[in-house]
Amino acid sequence: MEKELSLDQVGMDTNISVRYLQALEAEDFSDFPGETYITGFLRNYGAYLDLDVNEILSLYRALKIQEQPVPMEQLLKPRSNLPKIFIILAVVIAILGAGGGAYYFLTRPREKEAAGPVARAAAEHVMDGNSLERRIFTGDSVLVQAAAGQYRLELVNLGEAVTIRTPASQVILDLSQEANVDMNGDGLANLRITVIDFVKNNPGMGVLLHFGITEPAAGSFVQEAAQDPAETVNTAVFTGSSVIFSSPNPYPFTLQTSFQGYCMFRWEILFERDRRDRNERHFQRSDVLDIQAQNGIRIWTSNAQAAKFQVIGGGRTVPLEIGAAGEVVVTDIRWVRNEDNRYSLVLARLETGS
DSSP states (O other), X not given: OTTOOOHHHHHHHHTOOHHHHHHHHTXXXXXXXXXXXXXXXXXXXXXXXXXXXXXXXXXXXXXXXXXXXXXXXXXXXXXXXXXXXXXXXXXXXXXXHHHHHHHHHHHSOOOOOOOOOOOOOOOEEEEOSSEEEEEEOTTOEEEEEETTEEEEEEEEEEXXXXXXXXSSOEEEEOTTOEEEEOSSSSSSOOEEEEEEEEOTTOGGGOEEEEEEEOSOOTTSXXXXXXXXXXXXXXXXXXXXXXXXXXXXXXXXXXXXXXXXSOXXXXXXXXXXXXXXXXXXXXXXXXXXXXXXXXXXXXXXESOTTSEEEEEEETTEEEEEOOOOTTXXXXXXXXXXEOTTSOEEEEEEEEEEEO
């Protein structure tokens, strides 16, 4: 209420169902499928609201203890009125019984050890289209159908990080991290894996992963350009591209981002060796971010309508519309050289997902 957020908005930002959010607010934990879901949702919801997550979990555990009353028979247990002789006799009988039991245990024929708990059967998920978002558990696998063939990925460990075995290597990721994977060994990444929800050292909750095909289709924008940042490209071949500026020569520009709500936002400067590191932050309402670049910027946003974008350069300011509410968008803003040797600053979307 202090942040003026609706449960629908919180559910969209955190991927927690509204009915579970309502149950958390009402302290009604009977609707949850297990204890790990309760603590996991409390952790994610508390972090989203900028609360002390450890304090929230301590309050929850204290509440659970209070809800488990001491059995009445223990509170009303009468004192023993047996004479001391009966107490001594009972102790002697107990000692003799323990000795006889130990003798039997040591001399009896060994029986087969009891079978251990039945392990959870590993599941196999199939990605039919260009993306898949699914909560999976250790041992589960995902079959990815790409243009070059079918590939199998396996979740091998959930501990301090998420470990996924791919056809080329193992990928290790933490919460909100992503990795581009080359599945067919041609040197180009054709699958992006993103960790959406994950609690360290709690494999019972599994991990919510997003898989997205990144390989370009025929006539689409190729993500990695040649050595020349402004290589000759006809802007008509970009998928979902639009021209922001046109100029005889490229010039520095600024991407100004004004955040309207909670958003996880990443950006990377393109074609500048000293500034190629990826940046990642969580932003709140009223935050403003200015990114300066010479050649191009790649941005990733968890909610395309959580921010307003505009490009400033050459004495002009142009607003940008990059996607719909709740849409995950990856896009480039970069200079390209056309066939007529003029330059265009273009907005080119690389991948979207709801």
